Amino acid sequence: xxxxxxxxxxxxxxxxxxxxxxxxxxxxxxxxxxxxxxxxxxxxxxxxxxxxxxxxxxxxxxxxxxxxxxxxxxxxxxxxxxxxxxxxxxxxxxxxxxxxxxxxxxxxxxxxxxxxxxxxxxxxxxxxxxxxxxxxxxxxxxxxxxxxxxxxxxxxxxxxxxxxxxxxxxxxxxxxxxxxxxxxxxxxxxxxxxxxxxxxxxxxxxxxxxxxxxxxxxxxxxxxxxxxxxxxxxxxxxxxxxxxxxxxxxxxxxxxxxxxxxxxxxxxxxxxxxxxxxxxxxxxxxxxxxxxxxxxxxxxxxxxxxxxxxxxxxxxxxxxxxxxxxxxxxxxxxxxxxxxxxxxxxxxxxxxxxxxxxxxxxxxxxxxxxxxxxxxxxxxxxxxxxxxxxxxxxxxxxxxxxxxxxxxxxxxxxxxxxx
Amino acid sequence: xxxxxxxxxxxxxxxxxxxxxxxxxxxxxxxxxxxxxxxxxxxxxxxxxxxxxxxxxxxxxxxxxxxxxxxxxxxxxxxxxxxxxxxxxxxxxxxxxxxxxxxxxxxxxxxxxxxxxxxxxxxxxxxxxxxxxxxxxxxxxxxxxxxxxxxxxxxxxxxxxxxxxxxxxxxxxxxxxxxxxxxxxxxxxxxxxxxxxxxxxxxxxxxxxxxxxxxxxxxxxxxxxxxxxxxxxxxxxxxxxxxxxxxxxxxxxxxxxxxxxxxxxxxxxxxxxxxxxxxxxxxxxxxxxxxxxxxxxxxxxxxxxxxxxxxxxxxxxxxxxxxxxxxxxxxxxxxxxxxxxxxxxxxxxxxxxxxxxxxxxxxxxxxxxxxxxxxxxxxxxxxxxxxxxxxxxxxxxxxxxxxxxxxxxxxxxxxxxxx
Numbered sequence: 001x002x003x004x005x006x007x008x009x010x011x012x013x014x015x016x017x018x019x020x021x022x023x024x025x026x027x028x029x030x031x032x033x034x035x036x037x038x039x040x041x042x043x044x045x046x047x048x049x050x051x052x053x054x055x056x057x058x059x060x061x062x063x064x065x066x067x068x069x070x071x072x073x074x075x076x077x078x079x080x081x082x083x084x085x086x087x088x089x090x091x092x093x094x095x096x097x098x099x100x101x102x103x104x105x106x107x108x109x110x111x112x113x114x115x116x117x118x119x120x121x122x123x124x125x126x127x128x129x130x131x132x133x134x135x136x137x138x139x140x141x142x143x144x145x146x147x148x149x150x151x152x153x154x155x156x157x158x159x160x161x162x163x164x165x166x167x168x169x170x171x172x173x174x175x176x177x178x179x180x181x182x183x184x185x186x187x188x189x190x191x192x193x194x195x196x197x198x199x200x201x202x203x204x205x206x207x208x209x210x211x212x213x214x215x216x217x218x219x220x221x222x223x224x225x226x227x228x229x230x231x232x233x234x235x236x237x238x239x240x241x242x243x244x245x246x247x248x249x250x251x252x253x254x255x256x257x258x259x260x261x262x263x264x265x266x267x268x269x270x271x272x273x274x275x276x277x278x279x280x281x282x283x284x285x286x287x288x289x290x291x292x293x294x295x296x297x298x299x300x301x302x303x304x305x306x307x308x309x310x311x312x313x314x315x316x317x318x319x320x321x322x323x324x325x326x327x328x329x330x331x332x333x334x335x336x337x338x339x340x341x342x343x344x345x346x347x348x349x350x351x352x353x354x355x356x357x358x359x360x361x362x363x364x365x366x367x368x369x370x371x372x373x374x375x376x377x378x379x380x381x382x383x384x385x386x387x388x389x390x391x392x393x394x395x396x397x398x399x400x401x402x403x404x405x406x407x408x409x410x411x412x413x414x415x416x417x418x419x
Numbered sequence: 420x421x422x423x424x425x426x427x428x429x430x431x432x433x434x435x436x437x438x439x440x441x442x443x444x445x446x447x448x449x450x451x452x453x454x455x456x457x458x459x460x461x462x463x464x465x466x467x468x469x470x471x472x473x474x475x476x477x478x479x480x481x482x483x484x485x486x487x488x489x490x491x492x493x494x495x496x497x498x499x500x501x502x503x504x505x506x507x508x509x510x511x512x513x514x515x516x517x518x519x520x521x522x523x524x525x526x527x528x529x530x531x532x533x534x535x536x537x538x539x540x541x542x543x544x545x546x547x548x549x550x551x552x553x554x555x556x557x558x559x560x561x562x563x564x565x566x567x568x569x570x571x572x573x574x575x576x577x578x579x580x581x582x583x584x585x586x587x588x589x590x591x592x593x594x595x596x597x598x599x600x601x602x603x604x605x606x607x608x609x610x611x612x613x614x615x616x617x618x619x620x621x622x623x624x625x626x627x628x629x630x631x632x633x634x635x636x637x638x639x640x641x642x643x644x645x646x647x648x649x650x651x652x653x654x655x656x657x658x659x660x661x662x663x664x665x666x667x668x669x670x671x672x673x674x675x676x677x678x679x680x681x682x683x684x685x686x687x688x689x690x691x692x693x694x695x696x697x698x699x700x701x702x703x704x705x706x707x708x709x710x711x712x713x714x715x716x717x718x719x720x721x722x723x724x725x726x727x728x729x730x731x732x733x734x735x736x737x738x739x740x741x742x743x744x745x746x747x748x749x750x751x752x753x754x755x756x757x758x759x760x761x762x763x764x765x766x767x768x769x770x771x772x773x774x775x776x777x778x779x780x781x782x783x784x785x786x787x788x789x790x791x792x793x794x795x796x797x798x799x800x801x802x803x804x805x806x807x808x809x810x811x812x813x814x815x816x817x818x819x820x821x822x823x824x825x826x827x828x829x830x831x832x833x834x835x836x837x838x
Contacts, residue, residue, distance in 0.1 A: 013445045015444070018442040028434070037467055038467065040460075070637075111617055318766055348740075
C-alpha cells in the first residue's frame with residue numbers, strides 16, 4: 001500500500017518552519033509496513049491544495065493530508081477535500097457541541113469561526129479530536145482514501161496512531177498484506193557513531209549474511225546520544241518481538257555499559273529508576289545549566305518521590321552564600337564538589353549532583369567555552385568530580401553537560417547497587 | 420516566477436532526516452521574490468524522480484532539485500534530468516580533472532565511481548563545485564528550467580546563492596519582474612487564534628479590498644503563542660520594509676498589549692530587555708516548572724547581568740525551610756506570594772517571581788491538573804499573585820506556566836517604566 005503525505009501550509013513553503021510532520025509520518029508508516037513514494041508541501045490556496053491532492057491520488061493508493069484544519073479563513077483543507085470528492089460540506093452538530101464544551105470548560109464562549117471545524121464532506125467519517133478542537137477526517141475517494149489530520153504535531157501524532165494507522169492496517173489486511181515490521185531502539189551514551197559502527201560491524205555482517213532480518217542501523221541523535229535501531233519483519237507481532245528481544249541482547253553484550261536504555265527510556269528516566277530502586281533522594285546545584293537538569297528530571301512521572309529540588313546558583317555570590325562554596329574560582333573541580341555537598345545539605349537530599357562551567361560564547365576565569373566540572377556527593381563515598389570539555393554552542397554545551405552529569409550518576413548507581 | 424523544490428532521497432520519505440533543505444530554499448526564494456507553490460520529496464528511484472520532475476514542470480516555471488548528485492549507484496538525479504530533457508549524458512573531461520585534483524590534494528586516488536559526477540545532460544550548463552565533488556547543473560527544458568544542486572546542506576547553500584539565485588533574478592528581470600517580498604512576524608501571547616482572527620478580521624478585509632498587499636496570516640505556535648505574519652511585496656527592500664513597518668503599527672494598535680515582540684524576539688528576551696532597561700535583577704522560586712523558567716532565561720545572551728538564580732523547591736519542606744512558605748497548602752496564592760518574597764530574599768534579587776501548581780496527570784491538594792499560581796514581588800509594589808488554569812499534558816502545563824509567569828512580569832515592567 002502506497003500512501004503520499006501532503007503537508008498544507010504557506011509557512012512550510014516559505015521555510016518559516018521545517019516540515020517535521022512529514023518526516024514523522026514517513027517514519028511511522030515505514031515502521032507500519034506502509035510505503036511512501038512521494039511527499040508534497042503546498043500553500044494555503046484552495047486550487048493548489050486540490051491539485052496536490054489529485055496529483056497524490058493519481059500516483060498513490062491514498063493520502064495523509066496534514067494541516068489546514070484550524071478555524072481561520074486560511075484553513076481550507078476541508079474545502080479542498082470536498083472539491084476532490086465532489087461533495088458538499090455539512091456542519092456536524094455533535095462536533096459543534098464538543099468544541100463548544102471545550103471552550104466552556106475553559107470559561108470562554110466558542111468564537112463563531114470555530115464552527116467551520118465541524119464541517120464534514122458528505123461521505124467522510126470524522127475522527128474525534130482528543131487534544132484540541134480540529135477533528136480529523138477519513139474520506140473515501142473511489143477505492144482510494146484521504147486522511148486529514150491537524151498540523152499541530154502532538155494532536156497529529158495522537159490521531160494518526162489511534163485512528164489512521166489501524167485503518168491503514170485493516171485495508172492492508174484486506175489485500176492480504178499482513179506482515180508486521182517492528183523496531184526497537186537501543187540507546188547509548190559516551191561513544192562516537194564511528195566507534196559504535198566499528199564495534200558492531202561484525203554483527204551487522206553476520207546478520208546480512210543470514211538474510212538481513214533483523215537489520216541494524218545507526219541514528220546519530222546529537223545531544224541524546226547515538227541510537228542503534230533494530231528492525232525486524234515477521235508474520236505477527238509476537239514473532240517480531242522475539243527477534244527484537246534476541247537481537248537487543250546481542251547488541252547490549254557488544255556495546256556494554258554505554259547502553260543506557262531502549263525505546264522511550266531517557267537518561268533521566270533511567271536515573272530515576274535507579275534512584276527509586278536504591279531508595280535515594282536527589283538534590284542538584286546548577287550553574288551553567290541554569291535549571292536545565294532539574295527541568296528534565298521533573299519531566300519523569302513521579303519525580304516527587306525522589307527529587308528534592310535544585311539550587312540554580314547563576315550568580316557567583318549565591319554559590320558562596322547559599323551553597324558554601326569557598327571564595328575563589330567557581331569553574332573548578334573544588335567548586336563542583338562544594339556545590340554537590342551544599343546541594344545535599346541545603347535540600348536535605350541523599351545524593352547531591354552539581355554542575356559548573358562555561359557555556360560560552362566567551363571564556364570565563366581563563367577557561368574556554370565547553371569546560372564543565374561535575375560534582376557528585378553520595379552516601380558512603382567521597383565526594384568526587386569529573387572534568388569534561390564539550391563541543392558546540394551555548395545550548396549544546398548545556399545539553400551535553402546535562403547528560404554527562406546524569407551518566408556519571410547512572411554509572412555510580414549501577415555499581416553501588418551491585419557492590 | 421514560480422519555482423518548485425524537489426528533494427531527492429529515500430531517507431526523507433522514511434523520516435530518517437527532516438527536509439531542512441527545502442525549508443531553507445523556500446525561505447531564500449521568498450526573500451528573493453521567487454514564488455514557490457509546491458514542494459515535493461521523492462525516493463532514489465529513476466521512474467519516480469522523472470515523474471516528480473514532470474509533475475513540477477507542469478505546474479511551475481522551473482524546478483530546484485536537491486540531492487542525488489553523489490557518486491554511488493543510488494545517485495540518479497542526473498539520469499532523471501537527462502530523461503526529462505530527452506537527451507544523453509556526456510562525461511565532461513574538465514569536471515573529471517577537477518574532481519581528480521580534489522582527491523590528489525588529499526593524497527588519494529579518485530575512485531572510479533566519482534566519474535559519474537562529471538556526467539552532464541547535453542544542453543545543460545554545469546555549476547562549478549567550490550566545496551565538494553558534485554557539480555550543480557542548469558538544465559533548460561523548453562522555456563522552463565531545472566536547477567540541480569547537491570543535498571549536502573552547506574554545499575547546496577553556497578551553490579544556490581552563488582549561481583541559482585542570480586540566474587533566477589536575471590530570468591525574472593527579463594520578464595519585467597523585479598519585485599521583492601519581505602515578511603515580519605508579530606508575536607502575541609494571551610489570546611486564542613480565533614479570538615485574534617476575529618479582532619483582525621476587519622483589517623484583513625480592508626487589506627484584501629485594497630489589493631491584498633501587505634497580507635496578514637496566522638501561525639499558531641502552541642506554547643510560543645500565536646504569531647501574526649505580515650507579508651509585503653514591493654519594488655525594492657526599502658519600500659517593502661516601509662509597508663511592513665506601517666502594517667506592524669496597525670496590528671499593534673489593534674492587538675494591544677498582547678503583542679510582546681517581533682520576529683526573533685522571545686518572551687524571555689523581551690523580559691530580559693525590560694529588566695536591563697529598569698536596572699533590576701531577577702530571582703526565581705519554581706515548583707511545578709522544576710527549573711524550566713530558569714533554563715529558558717539563561718538562554719538569553721548576557722543573562723548574568725540581571726539573572727541571580729532560581730530555587731527549585733520541588734519538595735514541600737524545601738519551600739517551608741528555605742523559602743519561608745508558611746505551613747499549609749503549597750498550591751495556593753499565599754504560597755506563591757511567600758515563594759516570590761523568599762526568592763528575592765534568599766537570592767538577593769530586586770524582583771522575585773514564583774510558580775507553584777499542579778502539572779498533572781494527578782490532582783494535588785484537591786486542585787486539578789493545570790492549576791497554577793504565579794507570585795510576583797518587586798520594589799515599590801505589594802507582592803501579588805495570579806491564578807491560571809492551563810490546558811494540556813504535564814509538559815504543556817509547564818510550558819504555558821512559564822510563559823504566563825513571564826508575561827505577567829512583562830506587563831508589570833512595562834507599566835513600572837511608564838508610571
